[in-house]
Amino acid sequence: MGHAKRLTGLALTVALAGSLAACGSNNNNGDSASTKDNDGKAASNNSGTDTKATGNNAKADNSADTGIDTSKFETINYVVLGDKPKNGQLEKVMEKVNAILKQKVNAELQFKWVEWADWQTKYNLLLASGEPLDLITIGTDWLDTWGNAQRGAFLPLNDLLEKYAPQTFTEIPQEDWDQSKLKDDIMMIPEDHYTQWVNHGIYYRGDWAKQFGITQPITDFETLGKYFQGIKDNMKDVVPWDVNGTNGTLYTGFETAYTNNIDLPIATGFANVFTAKSYEERYTVDSPIFNDKFIDFAKLMKEWADKGYWREDVLNYKGDTRTELKAGQTGADAHHTQTFKGLRVDMDKAQPGSELQMFSYSDTLGNLVSMPITHGGTSVGAHSKDPGRALMVYDLIRQDPELYHLINYGVEGVQYEIKDGVRTRPAAYDDAKDGFYTDFWGGRIDKNEIPADTDWSGIGDIYAKYDKIKKPFPYGKFVFDKSSVDPEMTALSQVVGEQLPAILFGKAGDPEKAVKALRDKLNAAGYEKVKAEIQKQLDAFKATDQG
Amino acid sequence: MQGEVVRKSIRSDGTSLFVRGFGYAFIGLFSLGCLIPFLLVLGTSFTKESEIVKHGFNLWPRIFSTFAYKIVFENPNLIIGSYVVTIGITVVGTLVGLFLVAMTGYALQRPDFEQRNKISFFIYFTTLFSGGLVPFYLLVKQYLGLGDNYLAVLLPGLMSPFLIIMMKSFTKSIPHAITESAKIDGAGDFTIFTRLILPMAAPALATIGLFIALGYWNEWYNAMLFLSADMKYRPLQLFLYGVVTSADFIKNSSASSNVPLRDVPLESMKMATAVVATGPVILFYPFIQRYFIQGITVGAVKG
Numbered sequence: 001m002g003h004a005k006r007l008t009g010l011a012l013t014v015a016l017a018g019s020l021a022a023c024g025s026n027n028n029n030g031d032s033a034s035t036k037d038n039d040g041k042a043a044s045n046n047s048g049t050d051t052k053a054t055g056n057n058a059k060a061d062n063s064a065d066t067g068i069d070t071s072k073f074e075t076i077n078y079v080v081l082g083d084k085p086k087n088g089q090l091e092k093v094m095e096k097v098n099a100i101l102k103q104k105v106n107a108e109l110q111f112k113w114v115e116w117a118d119w120q121t122k123y124n125l126l127l128a129s130g131e132p133l134d135l136i137t138i139g140t141d142w143l144d145t146w147g148n149a150q151r152g153a154f155l156p157l158n159d160l161l162e163k164y165a166p167q168t169f170t171e172i173p174q175e176d177w178d179q180s181k182l183k184d185d186i187m188m189i190p191e192d193h194y195t196q197w198v199n200h201g202i203y204y205r206g207d208w209a210k211q212f213g214i215t216q217p218i219t220d221f222e223t224l225g226k227y228f229q230g231i232k233d234n235m236k237d238v239v240p241w242d243v244n245g246t247n248g249t250l251y252t253g254f255e256t257a258y259t260n261n262i263d264l265p266i267a268t269g270f271a272n273v274f275t276a277k278s279y280e281e282r283y284t285v286d287s288p289i290f291n292d293k294f295i296d297f298a299k300l301m302k303e304w305a306d307k308g309y310w311r312e313d314v315l316n317y318k319g320d321t322r323t324e325l326k327a328g329q330t331g332a333d334a335h336h337t338q339t340f341k342g343l344r345v346d347m348d349k350a351q352p353g354s355e356l357q358m359f360s361y362s363d364t365l366g367n368l369v370s371m372p373i374t375h376g377g378t379s380v381g382a383h384s385k386d387p388g389r390a391l392m393v394y395d396l397i398r399q400d401p402e403l404y405h406l407i408n409y410g411v412e413g414v415q416y417e418i419k420d421g422v423r424t425r426p427a428a429y430d431d432a433k434d435g436f437y438t439d440f441w442g443g444r445i446d447k448n449e450i451p452a453d454t455d456w457s458g459i460g461d462i463y464a465k466y467d468k469i470k471k472p473f474p475y476g477k478f479v480f481d482k483s484s485v486d487p488e489m490t491a492l493s494q495v496v497g498e499q500l501p502a503i504l505f506g507k508a509g510d511p512e513k514a515v516k517a518l519r520d521k522l523n524a525a526g527y528e529k530v531k532a533e534i535q536k537q538l539d540a541f542k543a544t545d546q547g
Numbered sequence: 548m549q550g551e552v553v554r555k556s557i558r559s560d561g562t563s564l565f566v567r568g569f570g571y572a573f574i575g576l577f578s579l580g581c582l583i584p585f586l587l588v589l590g591t592s593f594t595k596e597s598e599i600v601k602h603g604f605n606l607w608p609r610i611f612s613t614f615a616y617k618i619v620f621e622n623p624n625l626i627i628g629s630y631v632v633t634i635g636i637t638v639v640g641t642l643v644g645l646f647l648v649a650m651t652g653y654a655l656q657r658p659d660f661e662q663r664n665k666i667s668f669f670i671y672f673t674t675l676f677s678g679g680l681v682p683f684y685l686l687v688k689q690y691l692g693l694g695d696n697y698l699a700v701l702l703p704g705l706m707s708p709f710l711i712i713m714m715k716s717f718t719k720s721i722p723h724a725i726t727e728s729a730k731i732d733g734a735g736d737f738t739i740f741t742r743l744i745l746p747m748a749a750p751a752l753a754t755i756g757l758f759i760a761l762g763y764w765n766e767w768y769n770a771m772l773f774l775s776a777d778m779k780y781r782p783l784q785l786f787l788y789g790v791v792t793s794a795d796f797i798k799n800s801s802a803s804s805n806v807p808l809r810d811v812p813l814e815s816m817k818m819a820t821a822v823v824a825t826g827p828v829i830l831f832y833p834f835i836q837r838y839f840i841q842g843i844t845v846g847a848v849k850g
Contacts, residue, residue, distance in 0.1 A: 083789070084776035113776045117788050122772065125684045318603060 068164070070106040074389045077112045078135040078378075079126065082439035084113040089410065089436040097397075097406050104400075105392045111438060120144075127153040133381030134390035137442045138188050140374040141265055146479045149187045154379040155387050156185035164391035165189070167399045168443075176373055179476045189394065191376035194444040197337035197466060198371060199362055200252045203325070204332050206355030208235070219363035221257060221300065228309040231331045240308075241332035242324050243505075245315035246270075249334040250504040254297045255288040256361035262369050262471075266480045266534065269493030271500055273522065274534055279369065279471045283542040285534045287527075289500075290519060298503050298511035305506025314505045326350040337462060344456035358462070366469040372476045378442035398443040408444065410436040416452075423452040478541045485533045488526030495521045585829075592616070592818035599814045615819035626823055628780035636701055636782065637763040644705040644759045645752060651706065652714025653744055658723055667715075674708045687773055699773035700782065704762050710755050717751040718744060764828075783824055790820045 084090065090111075098108040112133070114123045127136070127148050136154070138145040148154065161169040168189060176192045204218060204227055212230025214223060228240035243249075251271040255261050260278035264285070268274070277286040288294060304310070311317055322343070324330040328351055333343075340358045347356040362368035378394055380387045397403050409416050409423065415436050416423045451457070482489050499508070499518045508514035519527075586606050591599060595610040602609065619626070655663050655670075677683075683703075693699035721744060729739045745752070767784035774781050 115771075115776055115789075117771050117785070118768075121680070125681065125772070128681050129685055129688055131689070 068388065068392070070389065070392075072106070073102070074107040074386050075110055076107050076134040076386075076390050076393045077110045077132075078137075078440075078442075079112045079114060079123075079133055080137050080439045080441070081114050081116070081119055081123065082437070083115050084111075085436060087433060087435060089415070089434060090438070092414075093406055093410050093436060093438075096411065097403060100400075100403055100406075101393060101396065104396060105389060107389050107393055109393055109397070113439075124148070127151075127381075130383055131381075132383045132385050134384045134386070135394055135442070136379045136381055137439075138374070138377045138379045139441075140377075140476060140479075141372055142375075145188065145374065145377075145379070146182065146477070149182045149379075152382055154187045155382050155384060156187065157189070157380060157387075157391070158184075158186050160380075160387060160391055161186065161189075164388045165395035168395050171399075179373055180377070188374060188377040188379040189443065190373040191378075191441065191443055191445075192373035193446055194376070194449075195446055195463060196371060197463065199360055199368060199466070200249055200256075200334065200336045201340075201358045201360035201363075202241075202249070202253070202332055202334045203340060203343065203356055203358050205351070206357045207353055208331055209357070210355075217357060217363075218359040220359075221253070221364075224359060225300070225304060225309075228304065228331070229307065232308060235331070238328070239311055239324075239330050241310050241334075242317070242319060242321050242330035243310050243314060243332075243334065244317055244319070244321065245501050245505050245507075246318075247334065248501075248504075250301065251288070251500065253361045254294065256367050257364035258293045258297060259288055259291055260365065260367055261286055261288050261291075262367070262474075264480070264534070265475050265478060266482075268489060268496060270497040273492055273496060273527070274531065276538075279367075279474070282474045283538045283545075285531055285538060287531070289496075289515075289522065295512055295515050298506070298508075298515050301504055302506035302508075302511045310505065315501055315507055337459075337466075340462075341455045341459045344458075345454050360462075360466075362466070362469065368466060368469050368471065370470045370473050372473040374476050376441045376444070394443065397440070398445055399448075401448050404445070404448040405450065407438050407440050408448075409450070410434075416450075418450065419453075421451070423450045474545075477545070478538075480534065480537060482533075485526070485530045488530045491525035492522060492527065492530065495525050588818045588821050592815055592822050594815055596813070596815050604814075612815070615815035616823075618816055619819045619823055625780075625786065626783075626820070629783040629786040629824075630827075632697065632780045633764065633783040636697060636766070637760055640701050640704055640763045641756055641760045645756045647706050648710050648714050648755055648759070649718075649745065649748065649752060650740065651711050653718045653740055653748075655711070656715045656719045657726070670708050670711055684772060694773055695775055695778055696773075700766055700769045703769055704759070704766060707762075710758060714748075714751060714755060718748060721747050787821060787824050790817060 094109070094111075101107050101109055112126075114126065123143060126133070128151065137143070138148075138154075140146060172190065172192060176190055177186055180186050180188045180190050202224060204224070208231065209218065209227050212227060212234065214227055214230070216223075218224050218227060231238055231240040248271050255263075255275060259275075261275035262279055262282065263272060264274055264276050266272060266274050273287055273289060275286055275288060276282045277284040305314070321330060321333045325333045326346060335343075337358065337360065340356075344356045347354050360368075380390050384390050397407055405412070412418070413426065414434055415425075415429070417426050418424075495518070499514070499521060502508035503511065503514050503518060583606070587604050590606045590608055591604045592615055593611055593613065594605060594608040595612040595614070598605075598609045651670075654660060655667050657663065687699050687703070688694050691699075693702070725743060725747075726739055729743055734742070765784055766782060767788060770782045770785040771788075774785070
């Protein structure tokens with residue numbers, strides 16, 4: 001008895017200790033720096049702090065013909081996002097990069113990593129701190145670039161580009177430069193010559209589709225349903241689509257395949273309640289949820305759920321759909337084209353002959369908008385020690401194939417080999433030892449890319465299909481200021497997070513009632529007020545956009 | 548209050564039995580709530596990876612495997628280094644911080660210290676209004692130049708207004724007459740503080756020391772802000788955060804153990820790392836907990 005008591009006591013003690021050791025006392029969730037204003041005067045800060053020019057015996061060989069003085073050796077830093085590789089490969093590659101840079105522009109490049117742990121706070125702080133940053137990765141749709149530009153974090157590049165980055169300056173067309181301006185100042189160099197498609201869709205197996213008599217590529221939900229039914233009828237122990245109930249892809253699917261709505265850069269959590277009416281009416285706010293077709297779609301999804309196209313407990317299921325797809329345990333997965341490009345190759349290995357296909361939601365109606373050209377890009381810091389040299393370095397790493405390949409792929413023979421014009425991994429390559437990346441997302445360019453054997457060779461056809469229907473991204477310079485409707489936005493996010501997944505996966509009872517309940521809740525949460533505010537700001541944006 | 552108190556044995560009194568039963572049940576459940584996540588971590592860390600992928604986390608390993616631990620211990624120096632950093636910061640920070648807080652708290656309540664209210668106000672003021680994150684960041688990084696320096700983690704945690712107030716109210720309960728009589732005997736302020744006040748304030752010191760120590764032990768935010776990836780060893784909590792959020796560490800570990808990356812047990816390895824990182828604390832805690840309990844109860848009654 002005494003023994004048991006002591007043991008219980010010890011167990012309780014341990015439990016409490018665990019809870020103490022695990023409870024952070026320091027909930028110092030610093031509000032993001034974006035609410036603060038540092039009085040950053042965008043003065044080109046060429047302070048004459050003469051750091052000793054280390055070894056400037058190498059007079060840059062191109063300084064003669066451009067009239068640019070590169071006699072002083074400079075270290076150019078470049079802010080990138082990601083966890084710094086720690087296996088020593090980065091240093092080895094940078095040694096090679098810097099040898100070339102020293103010879104060409106008498107400078108060296110150093111990456112400054114903003115790690116993923118709380119990166120938003122850190123990135124904004126770094127920009128607000130007034131530290132001398134030379135090159136900075138930006139993205140108008142995810143790094144609050146316009147906000148940072150307004151706060152004076154970046155140096156206007158108008159007069160510098162032609163002189164210091166001539167190749168890039170002429171390569172980028174005028175309309176793209178216009179998209180990179182704050183008022184009249186060019187604030188960033190867009191990554192506009194790099195193809196990446198992040199439009200979503202559902203992947204399915206071509207071999208199975210053929211087996212069920214689906215001979216044409218799937219381009220709509222109805223045919224996809226046939227495919228799932230085929231799996232249900234012919235494949236025992238295979239869940240047609242073993243999806244997680246947290247996946248919002250069906251909402252995107254409905255919006256793209258059933259309506260002409262296009263996404264606005266306004267996030268409301270699990271799914272974006274607000275969209276624009278169509279590309280033609282891109283300044284009119286709309287919502288797929290309030291579209292009559294949404295009820296039909298909800299009915300269809302209920303039908304799918306009842307037929308068992310995904311598992312019964314889909315809303316709580318947390319398994320890895322992609323792993324199951326590769327193991328042949330499910331017949332579908334969903335993500336975007338960029339992922340498909342690599343997954344197709346993996347699947348050809350894991351399930352030979354599976355002929356993985358992608359039903360892009362845009363296939364149904366041709367409703368497809370390109371990525372913003374300023375999703376990636378590079379700015380120069382307002383306090384850069386030598387903006388000119390920074391741009392020279394940028395021009396080189398973007399334009400010079402040798403440097404480009406080093407920075408993006410690593411060293412030939414270690415990280416990659418080229419066979420018949422395609423990049424492959426050398427036989428001795430070990431990802432842990434030899435893995436390398438720089439997360440250079442600020443100036444990749446198609447002309448310098450070497451296709452890899454991990455990318456599906458047929459992806460070009462898909463790109464060509466997209467090129468026929470794509471519309472330019474219209475909201476590159478539109479930033480929604482949600483300060484006046486912040487509580488409503490939060491409430492809306494909560495409502496869609498709670499209600500929408502069950503409707504999309506047909507687990508919300510009677511679809512009509514469920515959709516009506518969702519709409520009522522959205523209205524109660526302030527749907528109309530937020531809608532009016534967005535419309536007001538879109539009208540103002542329209543005036544500047546067309547003015 | 549003059550009424551006769553009839554003492555009943557506790558056993559025969561149904562109500563108090565019920566109260567006790569309820570209390571035990573409640574505390575038992577609460578403790579279970581604290582314990583289960585831990586057991587989940589422990590159980591998962593000993594489970595074969597393929598099982599986790601199939602069935603999710605579990606309290607009891609479906610298929611027992613120590614593979615994750617093998618990989619973690621292949622490359623232990625990162626964990627050990629993080630431990631050393633955290634323990635060092637905790638020990639130094641707690642000792643220095645405790646001394647400073649005690650001194651401040653004591654000085655601020657001395658009746659013969661004329662400016663005490665003004666200075667107290669300065670300290671309280673910071674609990675209501677703060678400059679915010681950006682000025683704090685600029686101060687540490689630009690003006691003090693403490694980027695990539697362990698001091699950036701150590702200094703901000705040394706003194707907190709809340710603990711100073713706590714200490715102040717505790718030392719108020721030590722009669723001022725003691726200070727005065729020692730003064731008459733010719734003791735200086737510092738002697739009085741170290742020889743008389745500190746020993747008498749031991750319970751409060753234990754309590755406040757615990758708070759400071761826990762603060763440092765769990766500190767990751769300042770470390771995240773000021774210690775960049777260029778540093779080899781960073782505090783344990785930040786290291787753990789990194790393990791759970793990135794495959795970097797896992798890559799490195801598999802490199803040293805020559806396991807191809809696709810075979811690395813990601814989920815169980817995260818859990819194993821968490822166990823390795825928290826285990827020692829849990830084992831160590833029961834032996835010193837009585838001091839904490841003493842300190843907290845006395846602190847609560849007196850403070």
